[in-house]
Amino acid sequence: MLFEKFDPLKGEMLQILDHKGIIINDKLEPKIAKEKLLKMYKTMVLGRVADEKALQFQRQGRMLTYAPNIGQEAAQVGPMAAAKDEDWLVLAFREFNAMLYKGVTLEQAFLYWYGNELGSKYDDNVKVLPINVPIGSQINHAAGLAYASKLQKKDEVAIVFIGDGGTSHGEFHEGVNFAATYDLPMIVIIQNNQYAISTPRHKVIKSKTLAQKAIAYDIFGIQVDGNDPLAMFVAVEEARKRAIKGDGPTIIEAVTYRIGPHTTSDNPKLYREDKEVEEWSKKDPIFRFKRYLIDKKYWTEKADEQLYEEHKQTVLETFKKVEETGEVPLEDIFKYTYEKMTSNLKEQMAYYQEFLDKKGENNGK
Amino acid sequence: MANKTILQAINEALDQAMEKDESIVVYGEDVGYEGGVFRTTAGLQKKYGEGRVFDTPIAEAAIVGSAVGMAINGLKPVVEMQFSGFSLPAYNQIVTHVARFRNRSRGKYHLPMVIRMPYGGGVKALEHHSESLETLYAHIPGLKLVIPSTPYDAKGLLIAAINDPDPVIFMEPKRIYRAFKQEVPDELYEVPLGKARIAKKGEDITIIAWGALVREVEKAMELVPNINAEIIDLRTISPIDQETIINSVKKTGRVLIVHEAVKSFGPAAEIISIINEKAFVYLEAAPRRLTGFDITVPLPKGENHFIIEPKQIAYEVKNIMAFKA
Ligand SMILES: Cc1ncc(C[n+]2csc(CCOP(=O)(O)OP(=O)(O)O)c2C)c(N)n1
Numbered sequence: 116m117l118f119e120k121f122d123p124l125k126g127e128m129l130q131i132l133d134h135k136g137i138i139i140n141d142k143l144e145p146k147i148a149k150e151k152l153l154k155m156y157k158t159m160v161l162g163r164v165a166d167e168k169a170l171q172f173q174r175q176g177r178m179l180t181y182a183p184n185i186g187q188e189a190a191q192v193g194p195m196a197a198a199k200d201e202d203w204l205v206l207a208f209r210e211f212n213a214m215l216y217k218g219v220t221l222e223q224a225f226l227y228w229y230g231n232e233l234g235s236k237y238d239d240n241v242k243v244l245p246i247n248v249p250i251g252s253q254i255n256h257a258a259g260l261a262y263a264s265k266l267q268k269k270d271e272v273a274i275v276f277i278g279d280g281g282t283s284h285g286e287f288h289e290g291v292n293f294a295a296t297y298d299l300p301m302i303v304i305i306q307n308n309q310y311a312i313s314t315p316r317h318k319v320i321k322s323k324t325l326a327q328k329a330i331a332y333d334i335f336g337i338q339v340d341g342n343d344p345l346a347m348f349v350a351v352e353e354a355r356k357r358a359i360k361g362d363g364p365t366i367i368e369a370v371t372y373r374i375g376p377h378t379t380s381d382n383p384k385l386y387r388e389d390k391e392v393e394e395w396s397k398k399d400p401i402f403r404f405k406r407y408l409i410d411k412k413y414w415t416e417k418a419d420e421q422l423y424e425e426h427k428q429t430v431l432e433t434f435k436k437v438e439e440t441g442e443v444p445l446e447d448i449f450k451y452t453y454e455k456m457t458s459n460l461k462e463q464m465a466y467y468q469e470f471l472d473k474k475g476e477n478n479g480k
Numbered sequence: 481m482a483n484k485t486i487l488q489a490i491n492e493a494l495d496q497a498m499e500k501d502e503s504i505v506v507y508g509e510d511v512g513y514e515g516g517v518f519r520t521t522a523g524l525q526k527k528y529g530e531g532r533v534f535d536t537p538i539a540e541a542a543i544v545g546s547a548v549g550m551a552i553n554g555l556k557p558v559v560e561m562q563f564s565g566f567s568l569p570a571y572n573q574i575v576t577h578v579a580r581f582r583n584r585s586r587g588k589y590h591l592p593m594v595i596r597m598p599y600g601g602g603v604k605a606l607e608h609h610s611e612s613l614e615t616l617y618a619h620i621p622g623l624k625l626v627i628p629s630t631p632y633d634a635k636g637l638l639i640a641a642i643n644d645p646d647p648v649i650f651m652e653p654k655r656i657y658r659a660f661k662q663e664v665p666d667e668l669y670e671v672p673l674g675k676a677r678i679a680k681k682g683e684d685i686t687i688i689a690w691g692a693l694v695r696e697v698e699k700a701m702e703l704v705p706n707i708n709a710e711i712i713d714l715r716t717i718s719p720i721d722q723e724t725i726i727n728s729v730k731k732t733g734r735v736l737i738v739h740e741a742v743k744s745f746g747p748a749a750e751i752i753s754i755i756n757e758k759a760f761v762y763l764e765a766a767p768r769r770l771t772g773f774d775i776t777v778p779l780p781k782g783e784n785h786f787i788i789e790p791k792q793i794a795y796e797v798k799n800i801m802a803f804k805a
Pocket of ligand 1: 279308310373509562566
C-alpha cells in the first residue's frame with residue numbers, strides 16, 4: 116500500500132517527476148490518458164496566466180485584493196485530475212487552479228475577487244462550495260458532506276483544501292477527528308506553501324511534517340512533492356480508492372511554495388529573502404510538467420507558445436466582461452438573506468430607495 | 481507633541497505602555513516580526529524581544545484563551561485579532577471565560593487584558609473583513625467595549641484600556657487608520673473609559689456616533705449649516721455614558737444615532753431605550769437611528785449601498801428636524 120511506504124515521521128516524501136521533469140520513480144508513474152494530461156497542463160497554464168494578469172489588473176486599480184497561486188498549480192490540479200465529477204471540492208481561498216479544473220468558470224472565479232457575490236454562484240452541476248475565508252472552518256463542512264455521502268451510499272468523496280497555517284486552527288483538528296471517527300470519505304489537501312502571510316511555517320508549528328498530524332487520528336498522512344502533478348495525482352487517487360471503500364479520510368501534505376505575495380495587500384520583502392524565492396522558482400511545477408509532456412511527444416514548444424497567447428487573450432476578454440458587470444443592484448444585497456424577503460428588509464430597502472430618489476432631486480439638502 | 485494618525489497613535493501607545501510596564505505582552509497573527517498586517521505593532525518585537533512580542537499560530541481561541549492564563553499569572557496581555565470578523569473563533573473564550581472570571585471567582589481572579597481588533601467597512605475588503613460587531617461584545621456582561629475615532633483618543637483610550645483591571649475589547653476603525661492626523665502628546669496619558677466626548681456642542685439635535693462614523697456625521701453637518709447639532713462621540717460603547725447622552729437630549733429634544741453595525745437589536749436600540757426611560761418627556765421628535773441594514777456586509781461591488789454617507793445622515797437630520805408632534 117502506497118501510504119505505508121512514505122512515513123511522514125521519517126520525512127519520506129512521494130515524488131515521481133523531479134524538478135527537471137524526469138521520472139524518478141517509474142513504478143509509480145500513473146497511466147493518465149494524453150487528453151487528461153493536456154487538460155491538466157492547460158489548466159495550470161491558464162491559472163498561471165490569470166494570476167499574473169490579476170496582479171497587473173490590481174496594480175492598475177482595476178481589481179481589488181487578490182490572492183495569487185503562482186507556484187502551487189500542481190498541488191491543486193493533480194488532486195482534481197484524480198477526482199471524479201461527483202466528488203465535492205471544498206475550498207479555502209487559494210485554489211484558483213483546482214476551481215478551474217473542477218468546472219468553475221474563469222469569469223466566476225474573477226468575479227469573486229472583483230467583489231461580486233455572483234462569483235460564488237457556480238453552475239448547477241459543479242460540486243464546489245464557495246471560497247471559505249475563515250481559516251479552518253471548511254474542514255468541518257467537508258466532514259459533513261462526506262457523512263452525507265456515506266449515509267446515502269453515494270460513491271463520492273469530499274476533497275478539502277487548507278493551508279499550512281490553517282492546520283493550527285482548532286477546527287482543522289475537530290474536522291479531521293470527526294471524519295476519522297466515522298471513517299468518512301474525506302481527503303484533506305494541505306497546501307504547505309511555507310508561509311501564513313508573514314509567518315513561516317516552522318515558527319508556529321513544531322511538527323516536523325504536517326502529514327504526521329494524521330497519526331494522532333489513526334489515519335494515513337503522506338507528504339507529497341506538491342510541485343509534482345503526477346505525485347499529487349497518485350496520492351489522491353489512492354486516498355480516493357480507500358475513502359470509497361470505507362477506509363476513512365487521508366491527509367495529504369503538498370510541499371510547495373507561495374512564489375507571489377500572500378495577497379496584493381502584502382509585501383513579502385518585509386519577511387523573506389529574494390534568494391529563497393529564486394531557489395523555489397527552480398522547482399516550478401509548470402516547467403517540469405511541460406518537459407514531461409514534450410518528452411512523451413504529447414506537446415511541443417510551438418503549441419506551448421500558442422497556448423500562452425490564447426490564454427492571455429481569454430483572460431483579457433474575460434476580465435473585460437467582469438468589469439462590465441459594474442455595481443451590484445440594490446435589491447441583490449437584500450434579497451438573498453432569506454428565501455423570502457422579510458417585511459423588515461423590504462422596509463429598509465424602500466426607505467433607502469426613497470432617500471436615493473430624493474437625493475437625485477434635492478442633492479440631499 | 482506631533483501630528484499623528486490613529487495607526488501611529490496606537491503604535492505609540494503600545495510602545496510607551498510596554499516600556500513602562502514589563503508585564504505587558506503583545507501577540508497575535510503576524511504581530512511580531514512583520515509588525516501586524518496594518519503595521520500597528522511595527523517595531524515592537526525588535527525593541528522588546530520575542531518573549532514579549534510574538535507571532536502566534538492561526539488560532540484565535542488559543543490567542544484569547546492563553547491570554548486568560550497569562551492575565552491570571554502576572555502578565556498583561558494585549559492581543560490582536562487580525563480582523564474583527566476573525567474574532568469569532570475566540571468568541572467562546574471571550575464570552576464564557578474572559579467576561580466571567582472576576583464574577584465566578586468572586587473577585588479572586590480578574591483579567592487585566594485588552595483584545596484589539598480592526599473593524600468596520602468602507603475599505604473594499606474581502607468577505608469577513610468589513611464587519612461591525614459591536615453588538616456581539618456590548619451585549620456581554622463583564623466586558624468593556626471601546627472604540628476611538630481620533631488619534632488623540634486612540635492613544636489615550638488604549639492606555640486606559642491597558643491600565644484597566646478588567647478585560648477591554650478595543651475596536652479600531654480601520655477605515656480611518658491613516659485618514660487624518662491630529663496633535664498627539666508625546667507622553668503617556670489616559671482618556672477615561674466610560675466617558676463620551678462631545679465632539680461639537682449644539683442646540684438643535686443630538687447625534688450619537690463612534691469610530692469612523694463620527695467624521696461622516698461631521699461632514700454631514702457641513703451640508704446643513706443652518707442646523708446646529710450636538711455631536712456625541714460615544715468612545716466607550718459599554719459601559720455606556722448615560723449622563724452625557726441624557727443631558728444632551730434634555731437640551732435638544734431630538735436625537736439621531738448613527739452606526740454601521742446592523743440595525744436590529746443593535747447599540748442604537750439600546751441607546752433609544754435609555755433615552756425613552758430617562759428623557760422621554762423632553763423629546764420633541766421620535767428618536768431615530770441610521771444603521772447598517774439587516775444584511776451581510778456586501779462585497780465591494782455592492783458595498784456602496786451599505787456604507788452610510790454624509791448625505792444620508794443629513795437627510796435623516798432634516799427629517800427629524802421637520803418632525804412636529
Ligand atoms: C479564522 C481566521 N483568522 C485569520 C484570518 C486572516 N488570514 C487570512 S489568510 C491567513 C494566513 C493563512 O495561511 P495558510 O493557512 O498557510 O494559507 P496560505 O495563505 O498560505 O494559502 C490569515 C491569518 C482568517 N482568514 N481567518
